[in-house]
Amino acid sequence: MGLVLGDAWLWAAVTWTPPDYAGFYARGGFDTSTTAALLVAALVKAALLWLILRAPVPGALDRREKALRRLLYLAVAYGLVLWYPIGLLPDVVGVVFQLALGIAIDVFYLLVIRWRSRVLRAAAGVLFAVELAGMANELLDELDLPEFGSGGIVELGLMLGGAAAIIVTVIGQWRDGRWSQGTLVAGWLSVGISALVIPLNILFGGIFSGTVVMPVVMDAAGLISIVWIAATARELPTESLPVDLPPRRRRMMRVGVAAVAVLPIISQIHPEQTAHLTYTGWSMDCYDRPSFGDLKPAERNAVFLCRARSTDGGVLPMFPEDLSDQAVLAYGRALCRAKDRGEQEAILTRAGSARPGWGADPWDLVYVCPEIVGATHPDLLRSSTQTEEANTAYVDEQNAKCRDPWPRTKGVVQATANYFLFVDGDPGYLVHDPGDKAGDKASERAMDRVYDDDSADIGVGGSAVLVGHIEDVSDVCLTVKAFRTAPPRRTAGWYQVTEVPIVSRSGRLTVPEMGEGGDVGAGAPMPNLAIRGKGRYRLRVYVRLSDAGEEHLVVVFPGASRATLKLKRGRGPY
Template identity: 75%
Template sequence: MLGDAWLWVAVEWSPLAHMEFYARDGFDTPTVVALLGAALAKAALLWLILRAPAPGPLDRRAKALRRLLYLVVANSLVLWYPIALLPDAVDAAFQLTLWTAIDVLYLLVIRWRSRLLRAVAGAVFAVELAGMANELLDELDLPELGSSDVVVWGLMASGVAATILTVVGQWRDGRWSRGTLAAGWLSVGVYALVIALNLLSGRIYSGHLAMLVMMDAVGLVSTVWIAATARELPVEGRPADPPPARRRVIRVAVAAVAVLPVIAMIHPEEAAHLTYTHGSTDCYARPSFGDLKPAERDAAFLCRARSREGGGSPMFPDSVSDQAILAYGRALCRAKDSDEQEAILARAGSKRSAGAAGPWDLVYVCPEIVGATHPELLRSAAETEAAYTAYIAGENAKCRDPWPRTKGVVQATAKYFLFADGDHGYLVQDPEDEAADELAEQAMDKVYDDSSLIGVAGSAVLVGHVADVIDLCLTVKAFRAAPPRRTAGWDQVNEVPIVSRSGRLTVPYMGEGGEVGAGAPMPNLAIAGKGRYRLRAYVRVDDAGEEQHLVVVFPGASGKRVKLKP
């Protein structure tokens, strides 16, 4: 009657801070139904929480435990909101302090009737408190006790174990009623449900408000158990057991909480089973086929099939099950041509073309087919690196020094790999010049100013290639004085000025895994340190269409461009 915001506040006891994100156009029907159902459930649970404490004498420890447990109840109902306005580290420190005191008092107040059980409970409580301490360290940006998944899940499981042991201790003590013990076991079921939802986040939760409302109402069961534990602390005057009919209802409720989450996670065989979505963190890396065990290859393909890398649509939508995607993948492997692949993708509901099903993805599901035409895709990362290194070394070995008898102070010969589509040439530059990037762009703009195809801009010279090639053989040499011109056998020879402001002049190195640059590290050609130099570029194309370059650098103050040939 009063609107969605009032309905939320009345049921959830908090303002809807993120309504613009969750329900910009108002609550949908499932959320309204969930809120109305939660209102009834929370009203009943709140009546159980607010029942008056049982009469009877308490010793000093029991009184302290009762006060602390009621503080937990108050925090769960009211105090959590103002505490949430404080830094997260304050909340983490408050929870650690509070539960440290409660766990110690549990060990002292509950009559465990077994030293071994008390010792086990103390060990589990210590692990639970270590988890809280780990969270506090994280909030304070201090080194954590552990951040691996095993540690995180171990600490989470310790909270469930601590609740189980506390309920067992209450049962052995004898002062707590069956209703309180039932609330404790229900709390264990709630923890199990939360863990299950965390494990399956993104497939069950999906951020829907109805799920948030239901989990908030179910979570109040733990508060009922804590309040009942505080209420029934007196040794004398133990409340009478509930009548048989109520006990049966309690048993059914406990069984439902324990069994229904398991049943909910079991899907019919024909339903879509989804292991990964496009947002799964396990899918960020792309492992090499040769590094995967056979059991891991299907998972790698599922990650690739659901990937939105580059901002595009996935190969298959999330509505298609893992089993169906693997079947479609093997069908794509057997397709005769791209038209058949495109028909398979369309049948699966894919929004991508046949080109999306490349051999680098399909190799994970049909290595015997892809490997016949692309054996390199079957390699491990180490094998790929070794093959790449061998390839670069082989390409470098094809290049020869065109002036073998004229030794420079420093020199090197290597294959220079160009960008396949539209690379202008290669740079000789001072990489430590503060304006290196700007000067490189200026040199690139000037490379086509005349037929020499050499752009000059201060400490950067871009030498263009004359043939339509994707790589060329490059030799660089540095001399202390100008060497003989020796233009015979070359198609073009040009000399231009270049400056070194830091005492370095070099050609970019491609490096490991690179695509553009020299196949081997190039030396520093500024052998005289900072100052002005002359750069002479020799260029020729042989009968096989291979392009060769020789770059000679030597000190020189002239700022003129000289065309020596043609």
Template identity: 75%
Template sequence: MLPDSLWRIIRIGSAGLVLAAAAAGLVLGDAWLWVAVEWSPPAFAGFYARGGFGTATVVALVVAALVKAALLWLILRAPAPGLLDRRARALRLLLYLAVAYALVLWFPIALLPDAVDAAFQLALWAAIDVLYLLVIRWRSRVLRAAAGAIFAVELAGMADDLLDELDLPELGSGGVVGLCLMLGGVAATLITLVGQRRDGRWSRGTQAAGWVSVGVYVLVIPLNVRFAMIPSGGDLAIPVLMDALGLVSTVWIAATARELPTEGRPADLPPARRRVIRVAAAAVALLPVIAMIHPEQTPHFAYTGWSANCYDRPSFGDLKPAERDAAFLCRARNTDGGVPPMFPDSLSDQQVLAYGRALCRTKDREEQEAILTRAGSARPAWGADPWDLVYVCPEIVGATHPELLRSTAETKAANDAYVAERNAECRDPWPRTKGVVQATANYFLFADGDPGYLVYDPQDEAADEAAERATDKSFDDSALIGVAGSAVLVGHVEDVADLCLTVKAFRTPPPRRTAGWDQVDEVPVVSRSGRLIVPEMGEGGEVGAGAPMPNLAIAGKGRYRVRVHVRVGELGEEHLIVVFPGASRKRLKLRP
């Protein structure tokens, strides 16, 4: 065992080195200050704060240096003299190994694969927990059994981390299981503190360090959640201070190892030191509450554009009144597609909602732009859309856009009714000649213009390429129809959003029926899979046939002819598609 004088030199040297290095870091720059206080490579500083440290981070690093120097002074105290049996000696060595890992060994081990680190931690604490059960005088079989069960949960959490690093199935597949494993460490500390108190060997100062370490663990959870939700922008003050406070658990582990041979309860601490310990414990207990309290001018963020609750986009009619403000906040801070949000992060929820209601009362885009400019929006010229504003002022938006007040079910029912109504307006233009398969429906195009619709083989390996080439040819040739392999693109004459479409398939060429049609063309197409279809409007879609369309390749794989009839009359634009087997590759213009 090292003599007390050497331990004193180590304590003075270590604490003094931290303070001197921190002072030098203030002069030499952020990277040196980071290394001096955080004991990690300067590259880490560049990763966390690429634009340099802010004033708050520099102050936090200086405070952290003082805290770490004080905690190092407590950690590096000489072990208490006294005899130790084989188990207690092994426990002391392992506890000091854990202290060495927390102070210096973590970095060389971090250079190895993460699975090595996880395996080392699991092996180390499995041995320590077993020795805790054997060395601590629990004075109760029930308490010892409870400690064993809690230690098992702690080790299961470490094993879960190891399985994760090895890409093996994890233990914590459910949320409850994962939470239990996460809390296993703090529960193990609590049960160990109970055992230390019943044993009587450990001083009040050691037990106080253990209780403060539990408080630090509880403090880390809300602060991590709070400061992970809002980007720090290079401000690392809170993480730096949390890292410094994390050494409290190392103080407790070192004190536990140091006082192992002490027999009987140590003398009480002086009153002044007991008061300091009580103040420290009270501060740790209150810090989580204080950290969550902010002045009135500090923005409060219940929802951001990337919050979990914002991924769903419910319709207005699906939400309860109390949920509508949150839906607007999600949309107002949405950054999908890399676009800037409607409002900046400097505004609180209450301010965003107030600006949203002001936007509802505007008369034109100019007034909206003025309000958004005043709010500091990065895109004021875009204004605000009624489908976003309906959540904060349904009575105003609903007066001009009643469809936005519907629920998902109501919207679907209205859309289905509209499609059925449009389909009912279309009639078979060749009713006396029945195809082997046929269908009549309204074909919906994009409202802002669509080149037309396809008759194609969707299972052809080159289906997308064929469709693209057919579309290009319809433009290149200034023709109504573009043909490319397994795809035929049929354009429309007028600038329409929908048209009436009838498709019929025959086993043999039907009579050429050109009377009453403005244009009739016949082109070749090939089906490589035995399918030829016209796209249908999918669930929630806006483009496609409004009713099921049959497979027009009734003879299976092979070559077909597609005869396209087009006219514009009282019913609007009508199309008749006739498909039948045919080996000819000629393109015919039958009318005009």
């Protein structure tokens, strides 16, 4: 009937799901391979369903065994039918149902199965707990509560715990003696199915990626676990122990179990020419860029693959997306050995790069050839801690070069430090009120006035003053002092001295400091220069050049005047 009515009904007949599901897996209709897989799966599932629906073995059961049989048949019913109506309810309902059913079955397994070993029973309890922890972790996720752990390692560990729980249960059934060889084989096959699902789900982004044949195969194979659960419930009575199978049939079953256990592992081994893609430009693991010194040797290639395929910021990746990991690493090492940018461009062109003219930067190549890059850029080999320590030492060294130009005139508050500027195009530094709600607009006005007037070395914007530098420098020695009254002018020895108004609306006036990981700002803490709180102040800026470089002295004191005074103007080259 499914073949006659169309793809949707064929899908429903074989997978036992609503016809609408077919459109989700194959919007353009089924190809020949999918139809063939569905027909084969139909025969396999019919045979497995016949095994599931076999009548229970007659015999007396105690209360615990009766309870376990009912729970197991409830699990069978859920796997065959109940999953769909429960799935129509909120997701948390289904997770709670599965968790409660799993807890009850595991408890009765421990009570009913004759383990014949305290160690085995204890091991079963531990593995059952791990299995239930995986289900509880899923419940916490549904409830938006903190989980036991995040990431692929935790997920893989919980899934392996579930597979190990099946293994120890089958061993317990074998030691008990009441279950037949067929039931034990179904249990071992269930372990094989779990071993097949784990690599497909973890390593390849889910079993439903790629062709539609894969979910069809996995749907049919998944029925084996229900066969095992149903057979476990059917053979609970102890009066009729199973008869041993003939040796030839036992050997065939062992071969089948070994094949199911080994084939999933063999299927993951690819020939060298097959493109193995660990990361793409959209991989979530690639957003962080760890320092080389923080990585173990085994992790460095993965970081280079991330950098080589990165599309962060909308840029084109260094290599094509379909180029294998092996090829990317080989081209990366070739880029390390390139003598110049032109040779790098030739290598990237040969690799099919969309941006060969960009070449490759040392901070990307260091992950794949540290011995080459480290010879010319040793700083790239540092860990994040070493980099932080080196930056701190450099800032301290630069600060130590700066001296207070008015050492005998002490301010109420004062500080001396190196002020680091942008290397290219930085107009200067701000003295501003960081608590002013309109501080951004005030800073923009101050900057506009410097750019609009080429002769202006200071831009005033109310609660912000932009102080420019007179030479093309990357930093200046800056001293700030605050006084209660106007100090003497003392213009001698200075190239230029300018006094302007500034207002504090929040009771603060200061100079920006270098933030965490930032490259711009004062290299040491700067004090609050608004020593009388809110109000109007005068700001006097002294500028000169010396052996230490460009020196600035900023003096702040209360004052209501709004005039701009040029107390000394620089003349000619200094």
